[in-house]
Amino acid sequence: MSSYRKVLVTGADGFIGSHLTEALIRSGYEVRAFTMYNSFNTWGWLDQCAEDVCGKFEAFAGDIRDPYGVKEAMKGCDAVLHLAALIAIPYSYHSPDTYVDTNIKGTLNVLQAGRELQVSKIIHTSTSEVYGTARFVPITEEHPLQGQSPYSATKIAADQLALSFYRSFQTPVGIIRPFNTYGPRQSARAVIPTIITQIASGYKQIKLGTIHPTRDFNYVLDTVNGFIAMLESSNSIGEEINIGSNYEISIGDTAKLISKVMNKDIEIVSDETRFRPEKSEVERLWADNSKAERLLGWTPELGGIQGFRQGIEKTVQWFTDQNNLSRYKADQYNI
Structure with a gap:
């Protein structure tokens, strides 16, 4: 300390x-x-x-x-x-x-x-x-x-x-x-809670915006x-x-991973209300975290695809608790 x-x-x-x-x-x-x-x-x-x-x-x-x-x-x-x-x-x-x-x-x-x-x-x-x-x-x-x-x-x-x-x-x-x-308590305006809450609420058609951009979760x-x-x-x-985790994954592949973790078959449906304006969409994010390691001695415990899967499992466990899921409106788009 x-x-x-x-x-x-x-x-x-x-x-x-x-x-x-x-x-x-x-x-x-x-x-x-x-x-x-x-x-x-x-x-x-x-x-x-x-x-x-x-x-x-x-x-x-x-x-x-x-x-x-x-x-x-x-x-x-x-x-x-x-x-x-x-x-x-x-x-x-x-x-x-x-x-x-x-x-x-x-x-x-x-x-x-x-x-x-x-x-x-x-x-x-x-x-x-x-x-x-x-x-x-x-x-x-x-x-x-x-x-x-x-x-x-x-x-x-x-x-x-x-x-x-x-x-x-x-x-x-x-x-x-x-x-x-990402993780427990995140707002449903973010993509991972959006996916999890829709699946947990029984939806098989999952409404998302653009799915090709990559993110560093x-x-x-x-x-x-x-x-x-x-x-x-x-x-x-x-x-x-x-x-950041120094690992990138697309929104579409993130949805597929979540569906595997939750053991549910899903269909991704494009919802135009969730699209950003074309020039406003951030197409790719992938962090170089070497400065954090060099100056702070920090590295992520849940890095890479295996770490991401572990984090998703922890997040799914929290969101699928009915006491937590009931706080979210999976049928509505939260801007």
Whole structure:
């Protein structure tokens, strides 16, 4: 464990954030979990957190778009893991203004508060979508940035803001760039939960968008370990670091693998409402993760096709639990 005793996790109520919160607590950290304020007083996935961490974190309900609340949440924290963001690509076509406010202004709020409070480290979350369609593979951190959706454009802007604070003010910022994370609790807007929930709900015709693009899928606990490695390593400040499996697979082959794991015969049906605009579709993602190994000592436990199958098995097991499956609307397209 590093010298950072108390950490703030923004987006702690989300898919990766909830897993990260649990892992940090198990590693001995004191965690303040920044959750999205709502009148139901719900903490997202932290309402269903594991029993061994329940009651062991401090919840702070707020809005990442509010600079005053963000600064208040950060007081007394040694480090910040900033995950709060709007991430659904289709919704960014629908409501790009909210992505500017949340992803760019929200990140500015974190950076400014961190600078003023002199926190010891800020880990800012990027995404492989900033690279757009691969111009070369595997994709290194030197790959050109391409805003192929309003979502990716706002994440590029947020990344550059974070780097500007490091270069202008020596703010201790590191940028983690996860590729396509999957696993328990993921939103059905993502392709793997979309496939699993449709099959688990009894559908034999599985509605998908484009199936030829490839992705580099990383199991959520491997991604979480990447965050903790970023936090604990002195080598991460001022760096952009890919967290991926260094393995690519097409969406179509992913669906076939899931159907094998679930022992179900399926037919893939093209649903045009799920297609991205032609020039917006990211055709290929494949991570070079050698920098993460070199600087952080991080490698995925579930890498390659065998690791991917193991991760899919774990994910299927979680989603096919009726208590979990009932939270999803498999008959509706979630943008």
